[in-house]
Amino acid sequence: MELIKQLNWRYATKRMNGTAVPAEKVNLIKEAIRLAPTSFGLQAFQVLEIEDKAIRDRIFNEACQQPQIKEGSTVLVFAANKKVTAEMVDTYMNNIAATRGIPVDALAGFRAAFDGAVAGTEQENLAWNARQTYIALGVGLTAAAALEVDATPMEGFNPAALDEILGLADKNLASVTILVLGYRDAEADGLAAAAKVRKSADDLFVKY
């Protein structure tokens, strides 16, 4: 299966060579992220594409100066909604009704499934929403590998500083992870030729 070959090919690239990823490939990776499933389909996150060089430099300084932030072609910051609000749920119900050509009232039962989340705390909501963004991250990483685009997922940054730089506090968002897209610099990156290390199937999977 081609996908297994591609997943073996990919690795968390440490050094990139500055080559631009063609817009068509970036758009396909973004489309895969958009199509990723999330709990109840709510998609309680946004993806911030950082093109501004000055902002990227500031993120670089708040992300342990990881070189991919500068050497990569596309920098995507995944930001999860801190709170699930009634307005978000309303917007989603309206989107379902419009997409499927049904009255929004027909969704009352489904809408009630969000009551617990809307009544929940910001801490509970953010934990739930953050997990969903990781599904999208996984789908995006797989799509990048399928397109032979290198990618680095990153958690090594100061989230509070990024939220400040990107003005997320007022937008009900919190930065959760970064995905850099680009092309590996195999000469500079000692890990480019290293064998992939994973648990054996016997260690990872247990039959019941």
Add this chain to the structure above:
Amino acid sequence: MELIKQLNWRYATKRMNGTAVPAEKVNLIKEAIRLAPTSFGLQAFQVLEIEDKAIRDRIFNEACQQPQIKEGSTVLVFAANKKVTAEMVDTYMNNIAATRGIPVDALAGFRAAFDGAVAGTEQENLAWNARQTYIALGVGLTAAAALEVDATPMEGFNPAALDEILGLADKNLASVTILVLGYRDAEADGLAAAAKVRKSADDLFVKY
């Protein structure tokens, strides 16, 4: 791109028809899950494959009696490690050293990157590890779609009850999510023909 077509084809299947997914396809999906990236590559989770009918029935009752648990072909419970232990990190370092043919002492710097996690609380560790399992879930869902295997990710279950049923408490594991693999019953499943609902690209992506 084929993958975009496949991601549009997939949906969170509500009813399955009981047809078995061929072992070859199940193994490819498991291999994709095994290859999924995780923070520092630690893979602080296990995937429990539930074949025993009696156990599956008990999970069904603790998972809101969602029919896919019985109608699906393969039921995978993703369980995250509750605590990052020094032993886990040692095992991982030994695996890197053996896989890459380097002395384990050469990894002292990398090993130190785990000091914070090992010193962290169970609550912090589990939150971190759970997020990583969602990357693997996203990769697994994408692989299933690529193989035209239907899949349902589930959070709607009683995690404490599952931990009890599967005896996870003593194994430093906590159930986080379920992935059912099978084939859609398009007649019984009202959502099989429904249009996919997603945020528009303009709503999901923001340029900076």
